[in-house]
Amino acid sequence: MSEFSNALSVSAHALKAQATRLRHVSENISNADTPGYRRKAVAFETTRGPDNTELLTVGRVQLDKSELEQIFDPAHPMADDTGHYQGSNVDLMLEIADAREAQRSYEANLKMFDQTRQMSAGLMDLLRK
Numbered sequence: 001m002s003e004f005s006n007a008l009s010v011s012a013h014a015l016k017a018q019a020t021r022l023r024h025v026s027e028n029i030s031n032a033d034t035p036g037y038r039r040k041a042v043a044f045e046t047t048r049g050p051d052n053t054e055l056l057t058v059g060r061v062q063l064d065k066s067e068l069e070q071i072f073d074p075a076h077p078m079a080d081d082t083g084h085y086q087g088s089n090v091d092l093m094l095e096i097a098d099a100r101e102a103q104r105s106y107e108a109n110l111k112m113f114d115q116t117r118q119m120s121a122g123l124m125d126l127l128r129k
Contacts, residue, residue: 004120006053011113013055017044018106020058025099028090035071035078037088039064039095064089 021042031037043059066089074083 002051004116004123006049006051007116008113009049010053010055011109011116013049013057014109015106015113017042017056017058018102018109021102022099022106024061025095025102029092029095029099032088032090032092032095034088035076036068036086037090038068039066039088039090 024040024042028039041062041064043062045057045059046054047057049055068089069087070084071087072084073079076085078085
């Protein structure tokens with residue numbers, strides 16, 4: 001039974017990590033038009049769990065250091081003397097790609113979790129007979 005609980009633990013940690021990644025991607029998309037907003041990127045790390053299993057965890061959230069877009073709009077309240085203000089550095093195409101990748105990883109881990117649960121239930125049925 002220990003192998004089943006290890007598999008469930010690995011899947012659960014990966015599900016949580018991908019959910020966190022999706023949350024940050026959605027924050028990036030919702031702030032794409034916010035002046036001065038810097039894109040957030042999630043770093044994944046592996047840690048050792050009980051029974052020496054490798055678990056996926058979320059590391060520190062990092063801000064994208066790329067240049068902020070300079071937008072010309074003299075009427076904007078944040079515009080400087082030249083009529084420019086700093087936009088965000090969020091690329092919507094990159095965010096959509098990240099969201100799809102996180103969604104696919106989430107679905108794969110959910111499938112693994114469900115398969116492990118079904119195998120465990122099948123084993124319990126066999127042991128009862």
